[in-house]
Each structure stands twice: as structure tokens, then as C-alpha cells.
Amino acid sequence: MSIIRTPRAAMLLACTILATLGAHQNQVLHAADAPAPQADVAPGYEAIAEKIAAFVAAEQASKNLPAVSIAIVSGDQIVYAAGFGEQHAADGSRADRHTIYRVGSVSKLFNDVAVMQLVEQGKIDLDAPVSKYLPDFKPENRFDKEPTVRQLMNHQSGLIRESPVGNYFDANQPSIAETVASLNDTALVDEPGAKTKYSNTAVSAAGLIVERLVGKPFAEHLQATLLEPLGMESSSFLRADVPAEQIPDAWMWAPHFPHDPPRARFAAPTFDLGTLPAGNLYASVDDLANFLIALFDGGKFHGQQIISPATLAAMLKPVGAGKEAKPLYGVGFRVDQFDGHPTFGHNGAVYGYSTNLIGLPEEKIGVATVCALDGSGGFVHRLTEYALRLMLAQRAGKPLPAIDLTTPLPAGQARALAGLYQNGDRTLRLLADGNQLLLSHDYLLSEVRALGERLIVDDPHTYGPEITPADDGQSIAIAGETWTRLPDAKPAPCPAKWEGFLGEYGEDHNILYIYEDRGQLWALIEWFYNYPLTEVSENVFAFPNAGLYPAEQIVFKRDANGAATEAVAADVTFKRRNFGDFPGGVFQIRPLRPMEVLRTEALAATPPKEARPFRKPDLAEPSKLDPTIKLDVRYATDRNFTGVPVYESAQSFLQRPAAEATVRAHQVLKEKGYGLLIHDGYRPWYVTKMFWDSVPDNFHGFVADPEKGSRHNRGCAVDLTLYDLKTGEPIEMVGVYDEMSPRSFPLYPGGTSLQRYHRELLREAMEAQNFTVNPIEWWHFDYNDWQQYPIVNKRFEDLSK
Structure with a gap:
């Protein structure tokens, strides 16, 4: 298929997301049905294993999480190691302790240990300037100080977070040397040593120093001097060196993707990062557990000293810079507190994976947890901390603690709380997405769920804080701060x-x-x-x-x-990504075959048979029930995505209850200066078949499957938008009608606040009348009793016969 006026690249993401949405539609887990974990448990730890398994099962059910693995270390022993969920959909294999994940920034710890090995050998002076070891390292520096090797690893170098080449977004897989060389086109943003500013490029520069001094590729050197001595036999900094069958299916998602369960997602990219030392390590939780064991034993593993106890102690000593909040960094390690116990560790977030590694050095208890879902750090961190609490409780002879599990909000609560709230000069927004509530606050968009009678942020990415609505519905409290609801005011146009x-x-x-x-x-x-x-x-x-x-x-x-x-x-x-030029606001493609051929085939085909009882169809025209409802039935013209007329007349019908509900929504909108403009309602089944056969498989998310029939075929779906009562002109939305791109998603974040206000105004008016928005099309609304009506295959002209 070739696209008219629409670059294929701009549509690819939507097709990929929708394909995976369909693939996962029937895979939502339920805790009671979850397969048993692939687990190994040391004697005496069975109760902890049961608690963890129950929690993971519940979280996989509520969040549709893919593969998860966890290992718990006590002293020099792995006391629990398990995998949950599917490793590969293609063969049904299950995740276990040997599943290999990309562990993101946990990689930094291994890079930094490699640097410290060379410090012990007298080859690196931590407090020497970087230029001593990388003479060609010359980013613009307006300060009197040069960054030191130590500052590269404790994130006080003043360097930018990402390099122009080899950055987190760069899929070209440049070498470490090429990545670091591109820093010469940048400038330090802070004085070295003055502030902690996290930097992937700084850690990569430290890795390049290792590579230059040893005269071997970084990955090869770490394999021989660190990973193999630690017994990390399945680990590597290069994906190509890891058995592909042990790497799980890994997924990407975003809060604005369709929320209709399960969350839409797409396969994670697999390119090696240019910042290889900072985020590209592949490892199993079993291998990460070996690393924890070595750290608990003063840098020794199975009798071999990896680094000295004194060096390790220096790495775990926090270094502050000014008045900073915790956590602080030692040499690479994040150093913090957990329930009053000192900790070391690091988390990891990289395409398709979230990791957490935490050790309690005084108790010699450690946990490594990984999930094969991007942005699942909230879940991973919570699971890691729960495992630590279970271990501490058992060691203290106390009852094993339970952990809170959230539930969906009661019907109607999300819409009741939705709105804009203010605290001083700050604002936050609560968004209703069906019965789901989303909080836009502190730079994040997060789901809000019920925790008993309370509300709390809980999605794969984030857990907490709690939200307390006031009884009068006019304010909410978050972390001791009160936010007052603002009037639903129309935003000003974008400057x-x-x-x-x-x-x-x-x-x-x-x-x-x-x-x-x-x-x-x-x-x-x-x-x-x-x-x-x-x-x-x-x-x-x-x-x-x-x-x-x-x-x-x-x-x-x-x-x-x-x-x-x-x-x-x-x-x-x-x-810039180009969505294409839509003359007259009309999205078009080139059908796979001539539409007249498809029409002939569709008219000769038979709709699927349905055995259950239905109400008798009673199709009415909303525009005749209220003549101020306007029509723009594009399928009766060539101004539609196929480029040819598919209806013989510009009419729009709905089952009478749906038509009357549409009129009620129109009347409410009129009070605000808007009216409804209908593009389509009842659609004969043969037209649905024409649409399905006209587009390739990767666009089928935007058209209904004729083998199942559509809600349009039942007269219970309507495509519409707003028009301005004063001018009679359609209201501009973020994307155009029938656009097959992510801009059609009801939560798409782009455009202007005025466009999104109008999109939400339309949705709120329709949902108040028992319609539900389509998960991927802001203009498409289904009436709630659509299942009560049969598939109809009559032309408009034949409806009265």
C-alpha cells in the first residue's frame, strides 16, 4: 500500500501499537490464573517465596506485566531466585532466574569497578583531570576547573546528560570513542564538583579511559576481568554475545497510549547504546546476585579478590555537592537509607527494561529485580523493597509483612474528580479516561487507583503519593498540600x-x-x-x-x-516528524484494490450469523430529531480516507436511544456555544467489509473486522466532532477525522490546550449520555447497549422498505 499525502514513517508507530494491542487483547492475566513461577527457594525461605509470588501475580494481573525475574541474596547465598510470566510469546517459554535482561544503568557499577581495578594497579589517579588519560577530551569549559575521573563517576563532572552522538536516542550504534568525541561539540553546564548532575556521557568517558589504558575493547576487557571472575557467565555488554533465546520479549509503552485493557505497547528497540559502559549490560538476576555476594564479601567472589575491601569502602562513601537531597553517590553507587538501614545500589531504565539492585551492607541482604517493560520502575522498586522488608522481618523473627494492593476506581469516580486544580501558582490536572483516572503532576502523567477508601498513584512507572478528595469535591490533598478545583475555563489560543x-x-x-x-x-x-x-x-x-x-x-x-x-x-x-498534508482536513490512503471491485465483492458477501436474541432495529436520524445538528457525511463524497464515495446519500442514522442520547449531548454543548457535527452513524455491513479489504493488515486497528461486525453496523456508533454555533465552522482538533495515526488517540498529548480542551469537551458530553469513546479514535463513540442490536446490512435508501 502506498500512502497519499501521508508519510509512511509517521503512521508506523500507530500501526505497531495497535498490532500489539490486538495481540495482547486476550492476554490479561488474573492473579488466580497466573502460572506458577519458575523458582528456586532455599530451605527456610518458602514463606517469603509465597509472599513474593502472590504480589507479583497480582501486579502482573492488574498491570499486564511481561517477564519478571528476582533474586535475593543473604550473605554468600542466593536464597530465592524466580521468574514470572512469559519469556517468549512465540514458544510459550517462561521467565526464570536465567532469563537475560538489559539492566540499564546498573551497568555503571561494573564500569566503575573496572575503573577502580586500574586505580588499584596504579594506572589511574581518580583525582587527575580527564584530559590526562583522554588528551583529545575538550568540551567547552568556561570554568577554572577541569573535571576529574572521580567526578565522571559520581556525576559531578558538569557534563551534559547525553552526547550529540551515541546518545540514548541514537540507534546508529557508534563506538564509545565516537560517542565521547562528540562531547567536544558541547559545553559544561556546571562547574566540576559544584553540583550532582546525572550524566550517561560522563560514565562513558570513564569507560573510554579503561578502553584506552588496557588497549582492548571495553566489553572484551570487562568480560575477562570482571564478568567471568564473578561467575556472570551469561552476561555481556554486547547483545550479540548473549544467547538470543534467553532474552525475553521486551516492551515499550507510554501513559497516553490507549488504556483499554491491556495497555497498548510496542516491541522495544534492540540497538546497542553508544554509551555502552553506562547502560548496555545484559545480565540475569542470577548473575547480578553473584555481584551482590562479592560486594558483601569485601570485593571477593569464590576466593578471588575482584577489588580490595578498602577500594570497595571508598566506592560506597557518599560525596555531597552543596545542599542536595538524597540519594547521594559514592563512586558510581547510589548510597541511601532504607527503613533505617544503609544501602548501596542503582536502578536501571533502558528500552524495554526496568531494573533495581539494592544491597544492605550491614545485614548483607540484597535484591536484584528486573521487568521486561520500559517504564516499570515503580513496580520493580516496590517489589525490591518488599523483598527487603520480608527478609528483614524474618531475620528479626517478626511476622512477614503484607503489601497493599490497589483496585480499579468505582464507576463514575474518575469523571467526578476530573478537572484542573491549583495550589499557589502551581496547577495539576486529573483526567478521566473511562473509569480510569490519570494525574498530571510533577512532570508525570500517572494512573490513580483505589487503596481501600483512599486513592493512590499506582501504575508500572510510579507508586505514590496518596490523594485525598474533599467531601465537597472541590479540592484534593496530596502529600499534605491542598489543591483547589478551578472552573472549567476555556483556554486561550496558543501564542x-x-x-x-x-x-x-x-x-x-x-x-x-x-x-x-x-x-x-x-x-x-x-x-x-x-x-x-x-x-x-x-x-x-x-x-x-x-x-x-x-x-x-x-x-x-x-x-x-x-x-x-x-x-x-x-x-x-x-x-521533525511529518504527519502529512491533509488538504481540506481530509486524511486519505490509496486502497489496496479498486473500491468498485471491493464494493461488488462486499455486496455479494454475507454478514456473520448471530444466534442470540436482539432488539428490533429502530434507526432514527439525529439531525431530524434536532435540525441544529449538522452533517458532514464524507463517505457520501470523495472526501474520505478511500478517496471515493461509498454511500449513495449523505444521511446518518442511529438506533433511536442512541440518536436521542446524541441530541441530549448536543443540547448540553449548545449551552457552551457548540454543536455536534456528525460524520457517520449506522454503517451497512458491506461498507465495513469494503473498508477492511481496502487497507493492509497494519491499519486494521482503525477499521472493524467484518467477521465480527462493527458497532456502526448495529447503529450504535457515531463519528462526530464539534462546530462553533456562531460561525457554523468545525472546531479544530489535534488531528483530523479518520486520521490513522497516534494523533487520533483520545489522550494524545500534542497540539494546543485549546484543541485538547475541545476534544475533552466532546468526550465529556458524549460520555455523560452513556457513550464510550473508542480507545484509538477521539471522534468515535459507542452507545452502551450496542450488544442489544443485530448487524444490519441495508443501504440508507432501503431502510424504510
Whole structure:
């Protein structure tokens, strides 16, 4: 299939997401039905194993989590190691202790141990400038100090987070040397030693020092001097060196993807990172447990000294920089407290995986946990901490603690709480997505679930804080702060000077979204992080001084018409993604075969037979029940996605209860100055078959399967939008009708606050009348009793016969 006016690349992500949504539609787990874990349990730890298995089963059921593995260490022994869930859908294999995951930034700990081995050999002076070992290392430096090797590893070098080449977004797999060399095109953002600023490129520069000094590739050197001595036989810094059959299916998702269970997702990319030492290690939890055992034994594993006890102690000594919140860093390790116990460790977040490794050095208890889902750090961290609490309780002879499990919100609560709330000069938003409630706050969009009578943020990415609604529904409390509901005011239009910036940038595996919200430009980066931008100059905007990119900027480049062609965000170049040109607001494709051929075949076909009893169809026209409802029935013209008329007349019908409900929604909207404009309602079955046969498989998420019949065929689905009562003109939405792209998702975050306000206004009005929005199409609403009506295959002209 070739696309007319629509670049294929811009549509690919939507097709991929929808394909996996369909593939997982029947795979939602239930805790009681979850297969038994693939587990090994030391004697005396069976009760802990049961607690963990029950928690993971419940979380996999509620969050549809894929493969999960965990290992618990006590002293020099792995007392529990288990895998949960499916390793590969293709063969039904199960995850276990030997499943190999990419562990993200846990890789940094191994890089830093490799550096310290060379320190012990007298080859590296930690407090020498980086240029002593990398003479060609020359980022712009306006300060009097040069960064030291130590500062590369404790994140006080002043370097940017990501390099222009080989950054987290770069799928070209450059070498470590090429990645670090690109730092010469950047400038230090902070004085070395003045502030802790997390940097993948800094750790990679330390890895390059190792590579240069030993005269071998980094991955090869670490394999021989660290991974093999630690008995990490299945681990490697290169994906190609790991048995593919032991790497689980790994997945990406985002909070704005369709939420209709299960969450839509797509397969994680597999390219090796240019920042290899900072985030590319592949390891099993079994192998990570060996690392913990060595750390508990003063750097020794099975009698072989990996690093000395004194060196290890130096690595675990926290280094502060100014007035900073915990956790602090030692040499590589995050050093913190857990329930009053000192800890060391690190977490990892990389395409398709979330990892947590924590050790309690005084108790010699440690846990390594990994999940094959991007952005599942909230779950992984919670599981790790629960395992630690179970171990501490058992060691103290106390009852094993339970852990809270959340449940979906009661019907109607999400819509009742939805709105904009204010605390001082700050705002947050609660969004209703059906019966799910989402909180937009502290740079994140997170799901809110019920915890008994309370509410709490709980999704794969984040757990907590609790939310307490006031009895009058006019305020909520979060972490001791009260947020007051604001009136549902219509936003002002986006400032014209920013319109050229709005859109998507980058590649499918990691998109940068630039959007406007309430008079401010925002960036959504790395799928989860929403940052307000501060205008520095006409084309330059600053990230907030918090989050992933403090003190860094986005610089836009524009064409002659003022439209941005690329965004250089934190020194990473993101090219603009083009959704295509839709003349007259009409999305079109080129059908696979001529539509007249498809029409002949469809008219000769027979709809699926249905045995259950149905109500007698009673199709009515909403526009005749209320003549102020407008019609734009594009399927009666060539202004539709097929490019040819498929209806013989511009009419729109719905089953009478649905038609009357549509009129009621229209009447409510009229009070706010809007009316409904209908594109389609009842659709003869043969037209559904024409649509299905006209598009390739990867677009089938946007058209109904004729073998099942559609809700349109039953007269209980309506496609519509808003129009302005004063002008009679349609209201501009984020995307156009029938657009087969992620812009059609009801929670798509892009565009302007005014566009999203109108999209939500339409949805709220329809849902109040017992309609439900389609999970992937903001304009498509299904009436709640659609199952009570049969599939109908009559032309409009034959309905009265």
C-alpha cells in the first residue's frame, strides 16, 4: 500500500501499537490464573517465596506485566531466585532466574569497578583531570576547573546528560570513542564538583579511559576481568554475545497510549547504546546476585579478590555537592537509607527494561529485580523493597509483612474528580479516561487507583503519593498540600509565535513531543517526562532546573515559513516528524484494490450469523430529531480516507436511544456555544467489509473486522466532532477525522490546550449520555447497549422498505 499525502514513517508507530494491542487483547492475566513461577527457594525461605509470588501475580494481573525475574541474596547465598510470566510469546517459554535482561544503568557499577581495578594497579589517579588519560577530551569549559575521573563517576563532572552522538536516542550504534568525541561539540553546564548532575556521557568517558589504558575493547576487557571472575557467565555488554533465546520479549509503552485493557505497547528497540559502559549490560538476576555476594564479601567472589575491601569502602562513601537531597553517590553507587538501614545500589531504565539492585551492607541482604517493560520502575522498586522488608522481618523473627494492593476506581469516580486544580501558582490536572483516572503532576502523567477508601498513584512507572478528595469535591490533598478545583475555563489560543514548534520530533522508538498548555510551551521526552519550557529567546527554551535535563536547553531550527525542522534538545538533534498534508482536513490512503471491485465483492458477501436474541432495529436520524445538528457525511463524497464515495446519500442514522442520547449531548454543548457535527452513524455491513479489504493488515486497528461486525453496523456508533454555533465552522482538533495515526488517540498529548480542551469537551458530553469513546479514535463513540442490536446490512435508501 502506498500512502497519499501521508508519510509512511509517521503512521508506523500507530500501526505497531495497535498490532500489539490486538495481540495482547486476550492476554490479561488474573492473579488466580497466573502460572506458577519458575523458582528456586532455599530451605527456610518458602514463606517469603509465597509472599513474593502472590504480589507479583497480582501486579502482573492488574498491570499486564511481561517477564519478571528476582533474586535475593543473604550473605554468600542466593536464597530465592524466580521468574514470572512469559519469556517468549512465540514458544510459550517462561521467565526464570536465567532469563537475560538489559539492566540499564546498573551497568555503571561494573564500569566503575573496572575503573577502580586500574586505580588499584596504579594506572589511574581518580583525582587527575580527564584530559590526562583522554588528551583529545575538550568540551567547552568556561570554568577554572577541569573535571576529574572521580567526578565522571559520581556525576559531578558538569557534563551534559547525553552526547550529540551515541546518545540514548541514537540507534546508529557508534563506538564509545565516537560517542565521547562528540562531547567536544558541547559545553559544561556546571562547574566540576559544584553540583550532582546525572550524566550517561560522563560514565562513558570513564569507560573510554579503561578502553584506552588496557588497549582492548571495553566489553572484551570487562568480560575477562570482571564478568567471568564473578561467575556472570551469561552476561555481556554486547547483545550479540548473549544467547538470543534467553532474552525475553521486551516492551515499550507510554501513559497516553490507549488504556483499554491491556495497555497498548510496542516491541522495544534492540540497538546497542553508544554509551555502552553506562547502560548496555545484559545480565540475569542470577548473575547480578553473584555481584551482590562479592560486594558483601569485601570485593571477593569464590576466593578471588575482584577489588580490595578498602577500594570497595571508598566506592560506597557518599560525596555531597552543596545542599542536595538524597540519594547521594559514592563512586558510581547510589548510597541511601532504607527503613533505617544503609544501602548501596542503582536502578536501571533502558528500552524495554526496568531494573533495581539494592544491597544492605550491614545485614548483607540484597535484591536484584528486573521487568521486561520500559517504564516499570515503580513496580520493580516496590517489589525490591518488599523483598527487603520480608527478609528483614524474618531475620528479626517478626511476622512477614503484607503489601497493599490497589483496585480499579468505582464507576463514575474518575469523571467526578476530573478537572484542573491549583495550589499557589502551581496547577495539576486529573483526567478521566473511562473509569480510569490519570494525574498530571510533577512532570508525570500517572494512573490513580483505589487503596481501600483512599486513592493512590499506582501504575508500572510510579507508586505514590496518596490523594485525598474533599467531601465537597472541590479540592484534593496530596502529600499534605491542598489543591483547589478551578472552573472549567476555556483556554486561550496558543501564542502564534509558538505554532511552528508544535509537533513530534525524532524516531518511533523515542519521540519528542512539543505542545502548548495554558500559555506555556512544554516538552514530553523519553515517553514519560513532561517539562514546562522557559523561553530564553525566539528559538531557545530552557528545561526546568529539575528532572532529567536541568540547566539544558532546546534550540529550534526553522524553515522559511517559520515551521521548525528540528529541535536540538539537550544537545541531541531530533528531526521533525511529518504527519502529512491533509488538504481540506481530509486524511486519505490509496486502497489496496479498486473500491468498485471491493464494493461488488462486499455486496455479494454475507454478514456473520448471530444466534442470540436482539432488539428490533429502530434507526432514527439525529439531525431530524434536532435540525441544529449538522452533517458532514464524507463517505457520501470523495472526501474520505478511500478517496471515493461509498454511500449513495449523505444521511446518518442511529438506533433511536442512541440518536436521542446524541441530541441530549448536543443540547448540553449548545449551552457552551457548540454543536455536534456528525460524520457517520449506522454503517451497512458491506461498507465495513469494503473498508477492511481496502487497507493492509497494519491499519486494521482503525477499521472493524467484518467477521465480527462493527458497532456502526448495529447503529450504535457515531463519528462526530464539534462546530462553533456562531460561525457554523468545525472546531479544530489535534488531528483530523479518520486520521490513522497516534494523533487520533483520545489522550494524545500534542497540539494546543485549546484543541485538547475541545476534544475533552466532546468526550465529556458524549460520555455523560452513556457513550464510550473508542480507545484509538477521539471522534468515535459507542452507545452502551450496542450488544442489544443485530448487524444490519441495508443501504440508507432501503431502510424504510
